[in-house]
Amino acid sequence: MEGFTEIFVWGMDNCGQLGLGGHNRGKKYASPVFCSFNILIKELSCGEDHSAFISDSGHVYCMGSNSNGKLGIGDRHKVFSSSPSLVESLSQHIAIKVSCGWTHTAVITEEGVLFTWGNGEYGQLGNGLYEDSWTPKFVMKNTHDVSCGARHMGAVSFNTLYMCGSGEMGQLGTGRRQNEAFLIPVSNANVAQVSCGVFHTGFLSTSNEIFTMGGNSFGQLGIGNKKSSISAQKVPLKDCIRIICGNCSLAICSDGLYFWGTSIIGEHLTPKKLKVSSFPIIDAAIGGSFLIAIDSKCNVFSWGNNSNGELGLGDFESRDIATMVTGFKGKKITKLAAGGNFVISLGMNNREKKEYKTPLKSIEGNRIPVLSNRENIERYSHSPGQTDNLAWESSNKKTRKGSRESFSKKSLDKIEYERNSYRNLAKNAELQASLLKNESKTFKEDNFILKSENQILKEENFSLKNENKVLKEEIYLIRNEIEGFKNKLPTDQVVEKVKETYGAEIKSLKTQLEAQCSLQNDLESDLKRALDQNTLLEDSLEKAYKETSAQATREIPELYKKIQGLEEERKRLIEKSETYEERLGNLQILVQKTNEENLIMDKRVQELTDEIRRLNNFIQELQFSNENLNQIVQNHESSYIAMNYENSELQEKVLQMHSHNKEIMTNFEKEVSIKAKEFKDKTIGILNGQKANTTRNIISDDKEGQHSSRKDLSTNQQAKIKNAVSKILDSKPPESPLKNLRVSSPTRKSPDRSTTYRPLSQEFAGKTPNKYDIKGKIQNLIQNRSRIEKKIKLLESGEENNL
Numbered sequence: 001m002e003g004f005t006e007i008f009v010w011g012m013d014n015c016g017q018l019g020l021g022g023h024n025r026g027k028k029y030a031s032p033v034f035c036s037f038n039i040l041i042k043e044l045s046c047g048e049d050h051s052a053f054i055s056d057s058g059h060v061y062c063m064g065s066n067s068n069g070k071l072g073i074g075d076r077h078k079v080f081s082s083s084p085s086l087v088e089s090l091s092q093h094i095a096i097k098v099s100c101g102w103t104h105t106a107v108i109t110e111e112g113v114l115f116t117w118g119n120g121e122y123g124q125l126g127n128g129l130y131e132d133s134w135t136p137k138f139v140m141k142n143t144h145d146v147s148c149g150a151r152h153m154g155a156v157s158f159n160t161l162y163m164c165g166s167g168e169m170g171q172l173g174t175g176r177r178q179n180e181a182f183l184i185p186v187s188n189a190n191v192a193q194v195s196c197g198v199f200h201t202g203f204l205s206t207s208n209e210i211f212t213m214g215g216n217s218f219g220q221l222g223i224g225n226k227k228s229s230i231s232a233q234k235v236p237l238k239d240c241i242r243i244i245c246g247n248c249s250l251a252i253c254s255d256g257l258y259f260w261g262t263s264i265i266g267e268h269l270t271p272k273k274l275k276v277s278s279f280p281i282i283d284a285a286i287g288g289s290f291l292i293a294i295d296s297k298c299n300v301f302s303w304g305n306n307s308n309g310e311l312g313l314g315d316f317e318s319r320d321i322a323t324m325v326t327g328f329k330g331k332k333i334t335k336l337a338a339g340g341n342f343v344i345s346l347g348m349n350n351r352e353k354k355e356y357k358t359p360l361k362s363i364e365g366n367r368i369p370v371l372s373n374r375e376n377i378e379r380y381s382h383s384p385g386q387t388d389n390l391a392w393e394s395s396n397k398k399t400r401k402g403s404r405e406s407f408s409k410k411s412l413d414k415i416e417y418e419r420n421s422y423r424n425l426a427k428n429a430e431l432q433a434s435l436l437k438n439e440s441k442t443f444k445e446d447n448f449i450l451k452s453e454n455q456i457l458k459e460e461n462f463s464l465k466n467e468n469k470v471l472k473e474e475i476y477l478i479r480n481e482i483e484g485f486k487n488k489l490p491t492d493q494v495v496e497k498v499k500e501t502y503g504a505e506i507k508s509l510k511t512q513l514e515a516q517c518s519l520q521n522d523l524e525s526d527l528k529r530a531l532d533q534n535t536l537l538e539d540s541l542e543k544a545y546k547e548t549s550a551q552a553t554r555e556i557p558e559l560y561k562k563i564q565g566l567e568e569e570r571k572r573l574i575e576k577s578e579t580y581e582e583r584l585g586n587l588q589i590l591v592q593k594t595n596e597e598n599l600i601m602d603k604r605v606q607e608l609t610d611e612i613r614r615l616n617n618f619i620q621e622l623q624f625s626n627e628n629l630n631q632i633v634q635n636h637e638s639s640y641i642a643m644n645y646e647n648s649e650l651q652e653k654v655l656q657m658h659s660h661n662k663e664i665m666t667n668f669e670k671e672v673s674i675k676a677k678e679f680k681d682k683t684i685g686i687l688n689g690q691k692a693n694t695t696r697n698i699i700s701d702d703k704e705g706q707h708s709s710r711k712d713l714s715t716n717q718q719a720k721i722k723n724a725v726s727k728i729l730d731s732k733p734p735e736s737p738l739k740n741l742r743v744s745s746p747t748r749k750s751p752d753r754s755t756t757y758r759p760l761s762q763e764f765a766g767k768t769p770n771k772y773d774i775k776g777k778i779q780n781l782i783q784n785r786s787r788i789e790k791k792i793k794l795l796e797s798g799e800e801n802n803l
Helices: 389-395 403-490 491-697 714-730 770-801
Strands: 001-012 028-035 041-046 052-054 060-065 082-088 095-100 104-109 114-118 133-140 145-148 152-159 160-163 182-188 191-196 200-206 210-214 229-234 239-247 251-252 256-263 266-274 280-285 290-297 300-306 319-324 335-338 342-352 368-369 378-379
Touching: 041 342, 052 095, 052 104, 052 145, 052 342, 104 145, 104 152, 133 152, 152 191, 152 200, 200 239, 210 239, 239 280, 251 280, 256 280, 256 290, 280 335, 290 335, 403 491, 491 770
Parallel strands: 041 095, 041 335, 095 145, 145 191, 191 239
Antiparallel strands: 001 028, 001 342, 041 052, 052 060, 060 082, 095 104, 104 114, 114 133, 145 152, 152 160, 160 182, 191 200, 200 210, 210 229, 239 251, 251 256, 256 266, 280 290, 290 300, 300 319, 335 342, 368 378
16 A cells, blocks of 8 residues: 655745755745645755655655765765755665754664764764764664754664763753764663754653753753753753753643744743643644644644745735644645755545555655556646656756767767666566565565564473472372371371371472463463464465566566666667777877867957956046045035136125225215315415505505405515425325425416326226225325424424514
8 A cells, every 4th residue: 555645835945945946946935835745755854955764665755955975865066956855875774763954964773773974073973083974874773853953963773872972062962062973872862862953962761751952042951050061950930841952942741732943922031831732732843933832633733934924824924823834735744844944744545556566766846756656657737636747757848058078978978878777677577586585585584583483482391290290290100108197097096197297298299280280281272373374474485486586487577578678778889888988089189179269269258357357457547536526626626616606796795895996085075175165265265365564564665454365465476485385285196196296376277287196096006905905095184184283383383483
């Protein structure tokens, strides 16, 4: 009976870790997507960006990122796998448990053998090396639990905890902070289960107690503080069932789900009971920054960060409380695993009659090819009814392109692929024969065991018979002694004597005899059943051996024929390969010439690249200089605009001042003219007063008392007055208004005449005087005025004295 397990996936599929095929890689799924790999699945685990599961037959499949070889497929050129790929090197083993870390993977087989592969930089593979492993490597035996963390790993063997990998935060619990490349025993306690987180580790004891160790920056140890620990510390919880570690910690206990550490729901340094569901929690997982759980009614709850749709709630909004995921369309979820930002969950198993003789080597895209039975091509779908074409149909539809070298390479790859396919068929045939031999060997071993048990029962029966014989002899001796007593004593006395002497012993012997008889009967019945069972087993073994031999007899000639055909095909392919190798040699010569030309071109390209780099640097310098010049020009333009604006304002002010100064100068000229006229009149008046005095002195006898006038002065007097005034006026500075006065004859009026006096408006004609010029002129005028007044006073006093 075979079938398939319903699968629901959601979250980020950037590396194909959801197994939805290459055409869906890189998408985000905010709601659960239903799919099936057409295979029954019993275990699964998710890492940072890869995932793995174990089929019902015990084969291991991996998908997602193949960095550091964490898929275990041995192909160093394969960056990722967007569909499940079989870990072929474990196909001869039956796996029962798988664990995915950030960059490494571990598997336990049915025999308790531990295999690891992937990144070994910190010794987390436990194989004694600090290097990557691209295929599974044996680590240890007698392992019943394993957990991979970010960069470390824990395993349980005979209830003892072993740790390896990074120990920088004390997560190994060895009492020191250093890496370990081998699995080191760190706890003698009875350990039942271990879980490795990012920087800490937790384990469950057989007494249902939880212990933690490692980093504690976010309270993930649950011990009431944030101090890290290099040894195991007890968490205050009882009746625990399971411990889950990641960035924080979860514990499933008999009374509910407990959380401690830091997440979107807050920071808790000690365990806090979460309200998730009214039904008991049966499974839980911790993702990169989110939590997810299942209750006993198969309801799924999630909370935390949701930037990639990892909560499966149909949106990308975060939740700080547990929210039920409702996108399963009535399907029940039984198991789940959380990765960095994605979730894979298992639904119910749908069983149907299908026979697979060998493990599925690859689940390519949306299909499962079965190598041992070409007509059984399985298909996988995202939704019921959706199917894709076969792998070989898809490969035959690819367009051939490229150079002759790539064509030859593809042809050789195709030949190699066919050769490997035939080899796989031969291996499958050998595997069938080996399986038949193993079954026959198993039957023989069972028969040998039954025979051994039968022999043991016979020996026990023989021993019991001997004991029974001894007991009979003892009874016979006792009876003889009793007969002797009978002969010597009366009957009643004999009976009493025998009772007194051997009564207790006789009872004990009777009891032993009855027990021995009962045991003998049981042993005889067991022996009879064992003989019957042995007979049936021998018949079954003989029948199975005959059937196996007959089947092998029928199949082996066919296999030999196939192998012969494959050998012929191999020879034909070798001939083709030689032809292709010859062509490939020619192509290699051509490629070599091309490479030489490419080297020359590369040198030229390098030179041109250097020249371009130099020109680019020069251009950048010019651009930088241009930017500086532009900045300077902009600054000058701004200054020019500001100066123009200031100049316009100054021009307006100058015009205003010029107009105002003109008005002031006009008024001042008028005032000076008036003052000069007054001064002239006053001077003439003074001169006229002097003449009158002189006339009165000369002509004292004039009785008429006539009013004197200038024409009454003599010529000498007029000349003296004129010379005195001229001397006074000549002593004045050129800019003095008195300089322009003219002494005329007192006997005539002064006619209109030209003057050498220049008004201020003419002195500053053609230019605009500034305020300092105007202030200087005004100061000079004031000084001249004071000097004129002083001279006038001196003139008045001097003339009076002279006259």
